[in-house]
Amino acid sequence: MFLFGFLTLWSVVHTEVTQIRLADSGEEWNLNVLPNPNSTGHLVFDTISSLLQHWPNTRYHSGHNIVPGIIPTGTLFYHGRGDPHTPTTSEWVATDPEFARLFCDSTDVPCFMHTLVATRPLRVLYFDGSSATKQPDGPIDTQDILTWGAVLPERQTVEWDYKRMHRLCDFGHMLGIDAYVRMQLNFEIMICNFTDGVEITTLSRLQDEPRFPDYAYSFAHSSEWHDAYPGETRIQLDLTHLISLYDVALAPSLISHRVGRDRRAHRVFGIDKRDTEAVIARVRAMSWSPSQSGIDWRTLFQAIRDRYATRLEVLQSTLNATDEDDAARRAFGSLLTTLMPYRLHSAVPPPVGSGNAWAAPVFRLCAETHTSFIGSRESTLTASEKLLLNAARETSREICRTLVGMWAAGALELRSSAKIPGSLVAKWKSEVGRLMDWLGWSVWVKCRPACASEESCHLPGAPFSMEKWNVTEPLCVRLFLPYSGWPDIP
Structure with missing residues (x-):
């Protein structure tokens, strides 16, 4: 009835x-x-819906999008290092101080924290996926197209990352690109020139304390702020001029590489020279004026x-x-x-x-x-x-x-x-x-059963779970004392 x-x-x-x-x-x-x-x-729908969000870009770690955007005037960034020197060329900054603090390694090295502010709107390109993770299985593929003109897994290591940043900044100089945005567990920005468009507001020496466990867990906790929509809101993306490697008209050579593969195995490796050149040409011709639609x-x-x-x-x-x-x-x-x-x-x-x-x-x-x-x-x-x-x-x-x-x-x-x-x-x-x-x-993708009230549902990802980061099983972890649940951190 x-x-x-x-x-x-x-x-x-x-x-x-x-x-x-x-x-x-x-x-x-x-x-x-x-x-x-x-x-x-x-696939385009889901990757675009997931931009600047930690959770989906950890799960699908090999990004397929290159998206222009703006960092507004007045936005703060943080740069941690073991000396009080202020960079004058290209260098990394973080959107959250918890990430920047990790670059002060131990009590053997003093920790200096620079706080910077954008003095004008900064033009950026954002690479989605877990694009700051130096692993040869896909996260850096889209950057390689702009950096080397080809995907080179042998160069997707920590040793090549400064060279990658310098090459990207050289590439973007004539296009007016000020910085590049990537994600590991949290979001980082490769600022191409510390003397143009940003200024130091404070330089502080922080207390000398080890990275583990407190700061490492604090870093993981800060990533959760950007887990889901709307994600990292301090970067304003212009979707009307984005480039997707899931665009079959732009990169038809990748179609055969996706056949029969689980989506987590999708990557840009295998793109042919003609499609690579087409992507580079699209970036060079990219408009910085939003669509009138x-x-x-x-x-x-x-x-x-x-x-x-x-x-x-x-x-x-x-x-x-x-x-x-x-x-x-x-x-x-x-x-x-x-x-x-x-x-x-x-x-x-x-x-x-x-x-x-x-x-x-x-x-x-x-x-x-x-x-x-x-x-x-x-x-x-x-x-x-x-x-x-x-x-x-x-x-x-x-x-x-x-x-x-x-x-x-x-x-x-x-x-x-x-x-x-x-x-x-x-x-x-x-x-x-x-x-x-x-x-x-x-x-x-959730923790089932749900986590206790003092636990967080966390998707294991780089840099702390390298042997598990390519999985889709979230864990219930305590990111506050007493810490527990994350297998790679004591």
């Missing part, structure tokens, strides 16, 4: 927002057509993610319940709720037949809601914005195709029966799992 009540409410209370004729839907809105296995729109892409992507992330997680959990009838009832209720804005009054299962073409108008409305207006202005968008539009379209489309297909199948069953069969519940479970794996959103 509960399900019949839902169906009655479904057919009565909602208003038809727009009339979408079935004849107009065609093959494009066929609920049975899976996405192209080589499509990358969902006015589209807030980051907020758009987050709105789509917010709409579905928790609902998909709950739906998956519901379908895993041991009581199959209860799982079916609650899952169908969740589908009705999620699809509420798109369930047109005219979309009713036919009295006979088993196809789902009758639900195509719902699929289309769901898939196009967030992007139809932007699509009508596509000719005014930058090349980067067109990539973002396609990413939003592909991601929304597959989410909606899956959920509408599940709802349509359930509605057909309930047309003549009081319950949904177990075979359909099993199919739903498989479909939700496939969709969530395809999306790959890091928001679903």
Whole structure:
């Protein structure tokens, strides 16, 4: 009776927002057509949604984006070192003092902390992923393109990092680039000139204390401030001119290197010379004037993610319940709720037949809601914005195709029966799992069971867990005394 009540409410209370004729839907809105296995729109969507966030960029450590941005006037940075000298050329700074403090190694070396401030807006390029981690398995690939004109894993070591910074600064000098932003456990900035655009506000000698354990754990704690959206907000990115190596038109040579590989194995290594030159040319031609479209892409992507992330997680959990009838009832209720804005009054299962073409108008409305207006202005968008539009379209489309297909199948069953069969519940479970794996959103990577109130759920990452950093299993750790839970720190 509960399900019949839902169906009655479904057919009565909602208003038809727009009339979408079935004849107009065609093959494009066929609920049975899976996405192209080589499509990358969902990968662009997730990497852009994850920019400047510690958690997803630790999980997917090999970045694929080069993004221009601005550090506003008045932003503070920190530079720790073992002497009181102020650099006059290129050097690293951190956005948080906890990171800068680590560069004072031990009680054998005094610790001097420089606090700097941006005296004007600084132009930066940001490399996503765990891009400050000196490991030859992908995190530095995108930097290598600009540094050496080729990906050279043998140079992705600590010994080459100063040379990399100097080469990047030389590359960016004629382009007006002031600095480069990278992430390890926290965010660092390679300032190209300490005498241009920044000034020292304080130079302090700190107390001589060892790095471990207090400062190391404090550093890890500070990374959590930037775990999730909106991430590190002191860097303002311009998505309208970003470059993505998941752009198949820009780097088609990488398509074959992704075939059959888990996403965590995706990297830029394998890009051919022509594509490398195309990427360099795009960076050299990069505009520093924002697009006139006015589209807030980051907020758009987050709105789509917010709409579905928790609902998909709950739906998956519901379908895993041991009581199959209860799982079916609650899952169908969740589908009705999620699809509420798109369930047109005219979309009713036919009295006979088993196809789902009758639900195509719902699929289309769901898939196009967030992007139809932007699509009508596509000719005014930058090349980067067109990539973002396609990413939003592909991601929304597959989410909606899956959920509408599940709802349509359930509605057909309930047309003549009081319950949904177990075979359909099993199919739903498989479909939700496939969709969530395809999306790959890091928001679903959690500590299970949840951590105690004085613990933090932490994703092991460089630099302290090098033998474990390439995993996706977060740990419950204590980042305050008494410390515990992190295997690589005593």
